Amino acid sequence: MYHYVGKTALITGASSGIGEVFARALAKRGMNLIIVARTESKLRNLAHELSNQYKVNVDILSIDLGKPGAAQSVHQITREAGWRVDLLVNNAGFSTLGAFETISPELEQQCVMVNIAALLDLTHAYIPDMLEQGEGAIINLASVLSFVGGGRQATYAATKAFVFSLSQALWTDYRKRGIRVFALCPGPVSTGFFDVMGSKAKLNFMGLMDKPERVVEVGLKAFEKGKPYELVSWFTNATAFATRILPRTLMSRIVYFMTVFIYKSDGK
Numbered sequence: 001m002y003h004y005v006g007k008t009a010l011i012t013g014a015s016s017g018i019g020e021v022f023a024r025a026l027a028k029r030g031m032n033l034i035i036v037a038r039t040e041s042k043l044r045n046l047a048h049e050l051s052n053q054y055k056v057n058v059d060i061l062s063i064d065l066g067k068p069g070a071a072q073s074v075h076q077i078t079r080e081a082g083w084r085v086d087l088l089v090n091n092a093g094f095s096t097l098g099a100f101e102t103i104s105p106e107l108e109q110q111c112v113m114v115n116i117a118a119l120l121d122l123t124h125a126y127i128p129d130m131l132e133q134g135e136g137a138i139i140n141l142a143s144v145l146s147f148v149g150g151g152r153q154a155t156y157a158a159t160k161a162f163v164f165s166l167s168q169a170l171w172t173d174y175r176k177r178g179i180r181v182f183a184l185c186p187g188p189v190s191t192g193f194f195d196v197m198g199s200k201a202k203l204n205f206m207g208l209m210d211k212p213e214r215v216v217e218v219g220l221k222a223f224e225k226g227k228p229y230e231l232v233s234w235f236t237n238a239t240a241f242a243t244r245i246l247p248r249t250l251m252s253r254i255v256y257f258m259t260v261f262i263y264k265s266d267g268k
């Protein structure tokens with residue numbers, strides 16, 4: 001079990017999608033929140049709504065996690081304000097999409113900065129605090145693409161492989177030291193994620209698209225049980241299983257096919 005009431009969660013990427021749903025779900029469970037993203041107006045509205053509805057304290061931090069030193073600033077601000085962080089939800093992230101040579105290197109760098117560097121720096125910043133507090137927890141947003149790299153989302157898939165691998169390692173490092181580390185691995189989820197990456201796909205191919213509410217509820221149940229990760233859907237389970245029995249090259253080609261034809265990436 002995990003006791004939420006009266007504790008504080010810091011959630012990155014809480015202005016929309018899965019992060020916003022995490023904020024709602026954790027506020028409902030009685031947690032105070034520190035919600036982080038770039039879009040201040042969305043954070044303000046959400047903070048107002050959740051503090052009124054659930055009578056919890058919600059602070060906002062509007063910051064670009066793609067900038068060097070952003071995570072350290074977040075940590076410094078929370079420390080100076082005396083805000084204790086019990087649960088860190090490393091959720092902010094985005095994907096690039098398309099043939100590798102057509103994507104701007106600067107955008108790819110941003111993807112690495114947000115998906116990897118900010119997550120790593122926040123984890124480094126808060127783990128010593130959690131050890132000092134005697135307990136803590138971290139939820140990292142991985143993906144079905146943590147298990148198989150596929151063309152057209154090459155850099156994104158690589159960032160999510162990093163997130164899953166790091167989470168597994170930290171789970172073993174800290175499970176006996178009072179800190180839970182958990183990786184949530186959804187397949188496609190219906191959020192603004194696809195608009196941000198420039199996908200023209202609107203379809204829900206074979207019912208692949210999950211709802212963020214279901215992803216978060218399934219994730220929190222697994223987290224509460226102390227599981228190291230959760231694969232969330234039949235699709236993620238099937239993909240993770242297939243990577244154990246099929247050649248990696250075949251898996252990568254299947255993912256390439258799906259990205260080109262389902263997400264409507266250019267098929268160059």
Ligand SMILES: NC(=O)c1ccc[n+]([C@@H]2O[C@H](COP(=O)([O-])OP(=O)(O)OC[C@H]3O[C@@H](n4cnc5c(N)ncnc54)[C@H](OP(=O)(O)O)[C@@H]3O)[C@@H](O)[C@H]2O)c1
Binds near residue numbers: 066094142144186191
């Ligand atoms: N949707 C999916 O199919 C899917 C599947 C597997 C895993 N995931 C993962 O789930 C996480 C959440 O994605 P989502 O689907 O909820 O997408 P989303 O709706 O686009 O939300 C992304 C969140 O990240 C924040 N963000 C992006 N860049 C940022 C930056 N530079 N600095 C600070 N915050 C930033 C955004 O806020 P601002 O724009 O306001 O900054 C937003 O709140 C991501 O890590 C994603 O990789 C998503």
